Amino acid sequence: MTAFVEVLLVVAILGTGIVAGVFFAFSGFVMQGIGRLPAAEAARAMREINVTAVRAPLMLAIFGTALVVAVLAVFAFLGEPEGATWWSLGGAALYLIGVVGVTGTANVPLNNRLAAAAEADAPALAAAWQAFRPGWLAWNHVRTIASTASSLAFVLALVG
Structure with missing residues (x-):
């Protein structure tokens, strides 16, 4: 295994692990905490989270890691590691x-639907939250499991 591939594997392990931790936090307690708010307030809180999520820290973690794992996939097709x-x-x-x-x-289409709910109409905002939460959370569980399993696969590639 080349040193470059080893470095890529370490970066992939860190990136997938960080992303798994973010998704785990949402699945494990953030959404439950938000869910304790009245539905319209929960929708407002999640909308604010979604606005702040699409900035460098999270986007770099998700999509920078995607770039690294895509490069690793190319190396894997070439027989490395x-x-x-x-x-x-x-x-x-x-x-x-x-x-x-x-x-x-x-997740993004669900975020967009929640964002489209009328801010001034509390009943509509509450209904949007009730429609949003179960599906978004289920898909977030999928992302949590996928990123965790991905991290494990890269650990096994590094030590294997």
């Missing part, structure tokens, strides 16, 4: 499909 290519390919697939894909096709 030797003896652990399947772990690298599996980790990349889990991350790119289970994190980036799910984020773009499930």
